[in-house]
Amino acid sequence: MAILSSPRTLAPVERPGRDPGRWLAPAIGLALSALYAAVSLRRHALLRTTGFDLGIFEQEVRSYAAGHWPTSTLKGPGYPLLGDHFSPVTALLAPVYRLFPGPGTLLVAQALLLGIAAVPLVGWARRVAGPGVALVVGLCFGLSWGIAQTVVFDFHEVAFAVPLLAFSLSALGAGRLRAAVAWAAPLVLVKEDLGLTLAVIGVLVAWRGERRLGLAAAIGGVAATLVEMLVVIPAINPAGTDTYTGRLGLAAVWRLPTLLTNETKLATLVMVLLPTGLLALRSPLTWVAVPTLAWRLLSDYPAYWGTSYHYSAVLMPVITAALVDVLGRRAVGRRARRWGLALGVGTTVACLLAPPHWLSSGLLDALRPGFWTTPEHVVLGHQVLDRIPAGATVAASNGLVPQLTARDDVSLLGATPLSVSRPDYVVADTTAAQQFPVGGAELRRLALGERDLGYRVVVDEDGYLLLAAPGR
Numbered sequence: 001m002a003i004l005s006s007p008r009t010l011a012p013v014e015r016p017g018r019d020p021g022r023w024l025a026p027a028i029g030l031a032l033s034a035l036y037a038a039v040s041l042r043r044h045a046l047l048r049t050t051g052f053d054l055g056i057f058e059q060e061v062r063s064y065a066a067g068h069w070p071t072s073t074l075k076g077p078g079y080p081l082l083g084d085h086f087s088p089v090t091a092l093l094a095p096v097y098r099l100f101p102g103p104g105t106l107l108v109a110q111a112l113l114l115g116i117a118a119v120p121l122v123g124w125a126r127r128v129a130g131p132g133v134a135l136v137v138g139l140c141f142g143l144s145w146g147i148a149q150t151v152v153f154d155f156h157e158v159a160f161a162v163p164l165l166a167f168s169l170s171a172l173g174a175g176r177l178r179a180a181v182a183w184a185a186p187l188v189l190v191k192e193d194l195g196l197t198l199a200v201i202g203v204l205v206a207w208r209g210e211r212r213l214g215l216a217a218a219i220g221g222v223a224a225t226l227v228e229m230l231v232v233i234p235a236i237n238p239a240g241t242d243t244y245t246g247r248l249g250l251a252a253v254w255r256l257p258t259l260l261t262n263e264t265k266l267a268t269l270v271m272v273l274l275p276t277g278l279l280a281l282r283s284p285l286t287w288v289a290v291p292t293l294a295w296r297l298l299s300d301y302p303a304y305w306g307t308s309y310h311y312s313a314v315l316m317p318v319i320t321a322a323l324v325d326v327l328g329r330r331a332v333g334r335r336a337r338r339w340g341l342a343l344g345v346g347t348t349v350a351c352l353l354a355p356p357h358w359l360s361s362g363l364l365d366a367l368r369p370g371f372w373t374t375p376e377h378v379v380l381g382h383q384v385l386d387r388i389p390a391g392a393t394v395a396a397s398n399g400l401v402p403q404l405t406a407r408d409d410v411s412l413l414g415a416t417p418l419s420v421s422r423p424d425y426v427v428a429d430t431t432a433a434q435q436f437p438v439g440g441a442e443l444r445r446l447a448l449g450e451r452d453l454g455y456r457v458v459v460d461e462d463g464y465l466l467l468a469a470p471g472r
Helices: 024-045 051-065 088-099 103-116 118-129 131-142 145-151 161-173 177-189 194-208 211-236 263-276 284-297 315-329 334-353 363-367 376-386 440-453
Strands: 393-396 409-412 425-429 456-461 464-468
Touching (some): 024 103, 024 118, 024 131, 024 145, 051 088, 051 103, 051 409, 088 103, 088 177, 103 161, 118 131, 118 161, 118 315, 131 315, 131 334, 145 263, 145 315, 145 334, 161 177, 161 194, 161 284, 161 315, 177 194, 177 211, 194 211, 194 284, 263 315, 263 334, 315 334, 334 363, 376 464, 440 464
Antiparallel strands (some): 425 464, 456 464
């Protein structure tokens, strides 16, 4: 990464003027949002979304919409979600959810947030490098594996952080330092670790010239993370602790050498930089990615190390902004810029076309005719779910949970014993061998084993099980 040697290593302040291509950025953002929404909504219709995590977030937003503190029965009976992650930003979705209750509201909101993030990045790229480069930047960001993995894995609070970072770093790169801090400050309400990201932005702002403002942002960001992780979350969490900080601890120091020896971690570092053709290494903005990479790669939880799930979403606007910064400053020669952009495009295309067992983004599903055809198994699944009345308590398998969370009180089958939750209905799709927390034959055994509690089998067809409590 670039060494912080001089404030001039960031792109100079741009002069305002007429921009004949001002619609390019919003057009790309709108197109990306439409793609994300189409893919995520269709995946939900095909029963490919899950209780962990779409169901949890819908229960959270549903709580806010009802005027309550956020809880989730999927995490445990009456589990307070602010004691899991400090993400009060999701309350912003409550008014919309009251008008349009359902998981689709969350999925569309995420699609819009991710698409909007492309607007400042593309606009900045066009001003400093021209429309052709701006188009490449927009597509490399919007179709990047980190964003795509987020789209195809339900909804997550980090969707709010993506546009905040895009606007903040675009402002920082253009020399609008106060705007950079203003856009970054709400990150402390998105997730507890993002205060450290704000702190790095604050350091860059201070180094760029706004010392008081930058240092205030840096100190405030660190303080927010410490208070949220060491005070707020443990005070709300039923166990009196922050579950996730335990995955770091002092042992993280001894895991530092693994950054150079662990293949998964090395692959993630390379994949983060490849969409920029490695050019991002020449920009100080890349330092903003360090806090997120640090807590992930130094954790003892292997799922954080790789390229799956939503964990890399916040890294994509950072490295894209770093790329635009390098292009705008002419920090490398023309040949290096061309090769870098070509490598970035090649990486994006390769990830789009990758087979499912590797790093398939899932966005190309929108172009596959079979994606828009509903299999008979899915049709039957919706028919089974329709037999459960609204307002019931239900224990459901992970893949069926988000189909019910808008209208029922849902717990996760296999997580909370039925003898404790005593739901009105039990429903499961046992065809998938791998589910969370159990799947296949084990899920079937678990459901049918509760007939001792008086449950009767209503449906047992094509892998679906529906059981009803006595009197139902």
